[in-house]
Amino acid sequence: MNLTNGKGSMSTASSNAAWKAGDVVSDQFPAGLRVLVVDDDPTCLMILERMLRACHYEVTKCNRAEIALSLLRENRNGFDIVISDVHMPDMDGFKLLEHIGLEMDLPVIMMSADDGKNVVMKGVTHGACDYLIKPVRIEALKNIWQHVVRKRKNEWKDLEQSGSVEEGDLQQKPSEDADYSSSANEGSWRSSKKRKDEEEELHQQFVAAVNQLGIDKAVPKKILELMNVPGLTRENVASHLQKYRLYLRRLSGVSQHQGNLNNSFISQHEAAFGPISSLNGLDLQALAASQLPAQSLATLQAAGFGRSTAKSGISMPLVDQGNLFSFQNPKLRFGEVQHQNASNSKPMSLLHGIPTSMEPKQLANLHHSAQSLGSLNMRVNDPGAQSNPLLMQMAPSPQSRGQMINENIGSHVSRLPSSMAHPIIPNGISSSVLGRNVIADGGRGAAYNSVSQNSSMVNFPMNQTTEFPVSSFPVGSTPGISSLTAKGAFPEDVSLEIKGSGGFVPSYDIFNELNQPKTHDWGLPNAGLTFDASQHANPLQGNIGIPSSVLLNQGFSSSQQSGHHSGASSVGNTMFAPGELMDQRNAQHINHLNTLLLGNSPRVKAERIPDASSQATFFPEHYGQEDLMSELLRQQEGIAPAENEFDFDGYSTDNIPV
Amino acid sequence: MEVGQMQRQWVDYMRSLFMEGFLDDQFLQLQQLQDESNPDFVVEVVSLFYEDSEKLLNDLTKTLDTKGTDFKRVDAHVHQLKGSSSSIGAQRVKNACIAFRNFCEEHNIEECLRCLQQVKQEYCFLKNKLETLFRLEQQIVAAGGSIPMMELSF
Numbered sequence: 003m004n005l006t007n008g009k010g011s012m013s014t015a016s017s018n019a020a021w022k023a024g025d026v027v028s029d030q031f032p033a034g035l036r037v038l039v040v041d042d043d044p045t046c047l048m049i050l051e052r053m054l055r056a057c058h059y060e061v062t063k064c065n066r067a068e069i070a071l072s073l074l075r076e077n078r079n080g081f082d083i084v085i086s087d088v089h090m091p092d093m094d095g096f097k098l099l100e101h102i103g104l105e106m107d108l109p110v111i112m113m114s115a116d117d118g119k120n121v122v123m124k125g126v127t128h129g130a131c132d133y134l135i136k137p138v139r140i141e142a143l144k145n146i147w148q149h150v151v152r153k154r155k156n157e158w159k160d161l162e163q164s165g166s167v168e169e170g171d172l173q174q175k176p177s178e179d180a181d182y183s184s185s186a187n188e189g190s191w192r193s194s195k196k197r198k199d200e201e202e203e204l205h206q207q208f209v210a211a212v213n214q215l216g217i218d219k220a221v222p223k224k225i226l227e228l229m230n231v232p233g234l235t236r237e238n239v240a241s242h243l244q245k246y247r248l249y250l251r252r253l254s255g256v257s258q259h260q261g262n263l264n265n266s267f268i269s270q271h272e273a274a275f276g277p278i279s280s281l282n283g284l285d286l287q288a289l290a291a292s293q294l295p296a297q298s299l300a301t302l303q304a305a306g307f308g309r310s311t312a313k314s315g316i317s318m319p320l321v322d323q324g325n326l327f328s329f330q331n332p333k334l335r336f337g338e339v340q341h342q343n344a345s346n347s348k349p350m351s352l353l354h355g356i357p358t359s360m361e362p363k364q365l366a367n368l369h370h371s372a373q374s375l376g377s378l379n380m381r382v383n384d385p386g387a388q389s390n391p392l393l394m395q396m397a398p399s400p401q402s403r404g405q406m407i408n409e410n411i412g413s414h415v416s417r418l419p420s421s422m423a424h425p426i427i428p429n430g431i432s433s434s435v436l437g438r439n440v441i442a443d444g445g446r447g448a449a450y451n452s453v454s455q456n457s458s459m460v461n462f463p464m465n466q467t468t469e470f471p472v473s474s475f476p477v478g479s480t481p482g483i484s485s486l487t488a489k490g491a492f493p494e495d496v497s498l499e500i501k502g503s504g505g506f507v508p509s510y511d512i513f514n515e516l517n518q519p520k521t522h523d524w525g526l527p528n529a530g531l532t533f534d535a536s537q538h539a540n541p542l543q544g545n546i547g548i549p550s551s552v553l554l555n556q557g558f559s560s561s562q563q564s565g566h567h568s569g570a571s572s573v574g575n576t577m578f579a580p581g582e583l584m585d586q587r588n589a590q591h592i593n594h595l596n597t598l599l600l601g602n603s604p605r606v607k608a609e610r611i612p613d614a615s616s617q618a619t620f621f622p623e624h625y626g627q628e629d630l631m632s633e634l635l636r637q638q639e640g641i642a643p644a645e646n647e648f649d650f651d652g653y654s655t656d657n658i659p660v
Numbered sequence: 661m662e663v664g665q666m667q668r669q670w671v672d673y674m675r676s677l678f679m680e681g682f683l684d685d686q687f688l689q690l691q692q693l694q695d696e697s698n699p700d701f702v703v704e705v706v707s708l709f710y711e712d713s714e715k716l717l718n719d720l721t722k723t724l725d726t727k728g729t730d731f732k733r734v735d736a737h738v739h740q741l742k743g744s745s746s747s748i749g750a751q752r753v754k755n756a757c758i759a760f761r762n763f764c765e766e767h768n769i770e771e772c773l774r775c776l777q778q779v780k781q782e783y784c785f786l787k788n789k790l791e792t793l794f795r796l797e798q799q800i801v802a803a804g805g806s807i808p809m810m811e812l813s814f
Contacts, residue, residue, distance in 0.1 A: 042740075043740055043744050044712055045705060045709045045744040045747055045748060046743060048704070048708055049693075049705055049747050049748070052701060052705075053693060056693055089736065089740070091736075114743075115739065115743035116739070136743050136746055136747060137686045137743075137749070139686075140692075140693070
């Protein structure tokens with residue numbers, strides 16, 4: 003691949019020539035694709051070789067992973083793609099996959115007779131570009147060239163992007179690129195003729211140095227200093243760092259749930275949510291999500307929502323718009339949630355992290371409105387509920403609800419945040435959700451980070467989210483939400499407006515489904531709110547990555563889609579959940595809210611979530627306020643996308659593996 | 661016997677193998693990979709399969725016989741056998757392996773032993789059947805004919 007920079011003479015190799023040429027030698031391509039196939043089963047190996055040859059590829063076969071690695075190392079540009087079996091006696095296929103990804107960054111396809119979901123997921127998280135189930139048919143092999151093309155394309159893109167942001171390496175960019183692309187390049191990590199164990203050791207030192215510095219602050223110069231390896235150049239480190247970052251990004255995208263992410267995003271969010279009661283989280287999310295246009299917010303406020311927003315200090319930027327609603331709704335119901343909020347602190351913090359900056363005024367408004375809602379005042383974590391002003395406002399009446407919420411929140415808190423804050427929430431949600439999950443899962447936090455990253459979700463046209471806040475309050479308090487739904491306390495009235503808004507409805511539905519026993523499919527333990535990061539690492543990711551507009555519109559459907567989205571959906575749900583809670587209280591408010599938001603969320607939740615994963619329920623059941631939705635939508639259209647508001651950690655929606 | 665007759669015999673035999681579940685579609689895939697430049701591909705692959713399977717079966721027999729059976733190892737072997745049998749389309753052998761693996765997971769030694777016998781038996785059946793088939797093919801080729809292309813239509 004020739005870099006435009008030209009420095010690196012990309013030339014690395016014939017493969018490059020062939021490839022970049024990919025466009026040039028295309029009449030032959032994909033013929034001549036150089037495939038390395040690794041499998042300890044001689045029968046399979048022979049069949050694969052024959053099949054690949056029949057596809058006009060150049061095949062090299064080997065039955066040992068170690069041999070494969072040395073082949074690859076000796077001939078860096080000698081192969082275009084690797085196909086490897088998962089179960090091998092000398093080295094686990096996934097380990098080989100990691101090595102290749104880090105050292106050579108070639109596309110790797112995994113194969114196995116095992117088609118269990120976990121194994122396939124493992125393949126994804128380890129960065130495999132595809133997973134084939136044995137017995138492999140020739141048709142499956144005919145198209146493997148697409149992975150090579152795709153990777154090259156992405157590499158180019160990444161190089162250009164990351165190169166420019168590399169601290170202090172801007173000038174080095176060309177050389178870095180060169181390093182990156184050309185194995186033959188002297189400066190490249192790999193190119194130095196090191197023995198395998200030396201390379202491994204170097205890599206370990208590299209990783210240690212990076213971890214010490216923090217992935218965000220790891221600069222080649224500093225890494226080099228920390229490593230203190232004679233003969234190693236900054237260029238070596240820089241190119242290796244680039245690859246490593248891509249590798250991590252890949253992992254995180256996939257396994258965010260698994261806590262791979264060390265996104266600062268998450269950390270801040272988690273922190274933010276931690277203290278906040280789950281309810282708060284919901285509020286924030288709701289607020290965040292409730293990107294309701296200012297006007298709608300005002301309306302909501304009038305409706306009495308303003309409660310918690312002001313308090314929780316949730317800086318949901320989106321809150322301004324729709325968040326208010328989100329908070330509000332929850333507020334109504336969160337009276338009880340408040341108690342529980344403490345448990346959900348995690349999610350709350352997420353919201354904090356989210357740049358949902360609720361104007362004090364707005365908050366105040368919300369506050370007022372919240373009060374009107376009355377009992378719903380959510381006292382979000384009395385102890386640390388600061389995060390959710392909304393929560394705090396929740397009237398006590400929904401005590402039962404609150405409890406429910408709290409319960410749910412505890413578990414779902416993490417989820418809520420994500421769902422709640424559409425625009426904000428995405429971040430928040432992710433965080434909260436993460437937080438939740440973190441809390442619930444004790445450690446998925448990282449996963450949340452990914453969520454936050456996915457905050458792109460947050461970008462969702464929260465405008466639409468406004469709908470959520472209304473009912474989704476429970477989102478924030480995932481635990482609570484779940485409980486809410488479980489309790490079924492949510493009044494039907496509070497149908498999720500979201501539905502109406504046209505975006506969320508779908509998601510909620512999904513969510514609902516998720517919440518139902520079906521959610522189990524998603525792997526969501528808590529039906530929805532919690533990001534089942536581990537399980538649905540991908541789903542979450544996917545959801546997160548979903549462009550806010552999509553998400554919003556989809557309703558959290560996107561979030562819901564993935565089992566984990568439950569978190570997201572939960573958010574949405576939570577948002578609605580409050581609505582449901584509110585129903586009882588303020589039918590009128592609710593109606594009002596509904597009009598603003600989807601409004602039916604609360605209901606959705608309560609009803610839908612049979613298993614306390616209220617999240618699902620919130621959505622779409624009751625998108626009753628069609629007119630409201632359209633109104634909101636209209637408003638949202640006018641509102642600048644919240645996306646920019648969220649300061650996501652560089653993970654754009656594009657990158658989020660859906 | 662003239663070529664046409666032999667070819668018809670071959671087709672009927674193949675069909676029966678499919679109907680009885682000895683072979684599945686994957687076997688046809690192998691046949692399609694055989695051409696002038698690779699005239700003995702199927703026979704070569706199957707020979708490789710025999711070699712590998714017999715090694716695995718021997719190892720399994722040994723492992724299951726001893727007292728503290730290492731089920732992990734047993735499972736790994738059975739998994740491998742399952743993979744290779746499925747790759748050549750040996751359906752019944754593959755199914756027997758699947759059942760075997762389930763008992764492995766349960767650490768049920770008696771059932772595992774029984775399954776091993778089952779796998780061995782299926783393996784023997786298949787070997788016999790394929791030997792008959794290949795003999796027919798040799799005769800067809802020797803008589804100047806070509807092996808028909810089989811298509812699963814049932």
